[in-house]
Amino acid sequence: MRTYLAHKNSCHFQLTSHRRRLMQIVNLDQLEERCRDDAAPQAAVKKRSMKSVSPCAACPRFGLGFCDAVLGRPDEFDPGASAGWQYHRVVAAGKQIVAQDQTSPDVFVLCGGWGFRFLQLNDGRRQILNFLLPGDLFSVASVFEERFHFSVKALTAVQFSGMRRSEVQFRLAESPAIVLALAKTCSVEAEASDEIIAMLGQCSAEERIAHLLLHLMRRVAKRNVIREQRYPLPLRQQHIADAVGLTAVHVSRILGSFRDRGIVELSNGVLKVADLAELERIGSLN
Numbered sequence: 001m002r003t004y005l006a007h008k009n010s011c012h013f014q015l016t017s018h019r020r021r022l023m024q025i026v027n028l029d030q031l032e033e034r035c036r037d038d039a040a041p042q043a044a045v046k047k048r049s050m051k052s053v054s055p056c057a058a059c060p061r062f063g064l065g066f067c068d069a070v071l072g073r074p075d076e077f078d079p080g081a082s083a084g085w086q087y088h089r090v091v092a093a094g095k096q097i098v099a100q101d102q103t104s105p106d107v108f109v110l111c112g113g114w115g116f117r118f119l120q121l122n123d124g125r126r127q128i129l130n131f132l133l134p135g136d137l138f139s140v141a142s143v144f145e146e147r148f149h150f151s152v153k154a155l156t157a158v159q160f161s162g163m164r165r166s167e168v169q170f171r172l173a174e175s176p177a178i179v180l181a182l183a184k185t186c187s188v189e190a191e192a193s194d195e196i197i198a199m200l201g202q203c204s205a206e207e208r209i210a211h212l213l214l215h216l217m218r219r220v221a222k223r224n225v226i227r228e229q230r231y232p233l234p235l236r237q238q239h240i241a242d243a244v245g246l247t248a249v250h251v252s253r254i255l256g257s258f259r260d261r262g263i264v265e266l267s268n269g270v271l272k273v274a275d276l277a278e279l280e281r282i283g284s285l286n
Contacts, residue, residue, distance in 0.1 A: 059111060059134075066137055067109055069181035070163065070171055085164035091154045098138065098152040105146065106162035108138040113158030114234055117150050118242070128243040130192060131155070131235075133219055140186045143168060156234050198285055200245055208244040209254050210283025213264065213271065229273040233266060 059067070071086075088111065091097055098108070100120065115132035117139065129150060132138065138152055138160075146165065172178050192215075199211050213233075220231050237255070241248045259265045263279050265272045273279060 066178075066181045066185055067135065067161070069175065069178040070168060085167040086161060088159060088161050090157070090159050093154050093156050093158075096151060096153045097158075097160065098148050098150070100148060100151045102148050103146045104142075104148070104162075105165055107142050107165050107168050108152075109161045109163070110134055110136050110138070111159040111161050114155040115152055115158050115160075116155050116239065116243075117152050119150055126242045127245070128239065130196075131216065131219075131239075131243070134223055137185060140182065140189055143172070143182060155239065195285060203285075205244075205246055205250055206254050206257075207282055208246065209240060209251065209258075210279055211285065212240065212244055212283075214279060214283045217271070217273070229276065231271040231273070232269060233271040234269040235266070 093113075097115065098104070110132045112134050117129045117132060119127045119129065121127070132152070137143070139148070139150065142148065143165065168178075172182065195211075195215070199208055203211065216233060216235075217231050220226070220233070224232065237248045237251045240246075240255075241251045244251075255264075255266055258279075261275075261278075263273075263275045263282075265274070
């Protein structure tokens with residue numbers, strides 16, 4: 001636990017450092033105004049914009065932030081312009097996509113499916129740092145650093161996009177909209193990191209699991225239409241255990257208790273929420 005918390009503090013420092021670097025590129029306080037009123041930076045980026053038959057053109061999550069800012073609107077795609085700096089790959093469930101300490105010239109974004117970012121300890125134990133959903137950068141740090149301090153694995157079958165870091169950084173320097181999207185992503189990662197530290201350091205096992213479920217429910221709801229409080233959640237008990245620092249047996253016992261008390265039920269990749277108020281009472285940090 002101490003090793004993990006020390007790592008999270010280190011990641012928080014890195015996120016803060018990256019945010020300072022963003023602020024050196026452009027004054028973040030002026031970004032919103034510049035994105036609305038200043039068309040000149042965008043014109044420079046359009047000269048190298050991606051306009052092709054890329055899967056990004058039909059992606060239902062295209063407008064979530066980073067991809068939208070980097071690639072431009074789908075109606076601006078220019079055939080062939082992305083050749084050499086962006087590509088797409090499909091990976092089967094359970095396959096590793098990125099290995100810890102691996103270097104890459106690319107920045108990766110998850111396009112479809114679920115993945116997770118994790119650290120593998122020397123004795124084989126695994127700590128899941130966060131779950132990746134469509135539209136997520138593997139890490140904000142990857143925009144600046146070529147070495148990955150983490151590993152990434154496909155939880156389900158996934159599609160991801162790789163974008164050449166040099167091209168992303170060129171566009172970052174030219175476009176306040178991309179800086180703003182990246183800064184917002186950085187802030188989200190920092191907030192999630194703080195919550196994980198508080199959850200692991202102060203919460204009971206029941207509170208940890210409830211908090212994780214609430215966190216994932218909010219993220220899923222931004223990407224899917226939720227009906228009858230049924231959330232797609234393709235997690236196994238071991239994934240939950242590795243995310244909240246418990247054993248799979250302990251997770252099974254708590255999920256069984258939640259089911260018997262009429263709070264939630266996780267079955268066949270779907271989370272059915274019967275008592276949202278009680279789940280929020282147990283898992284909310286506020």
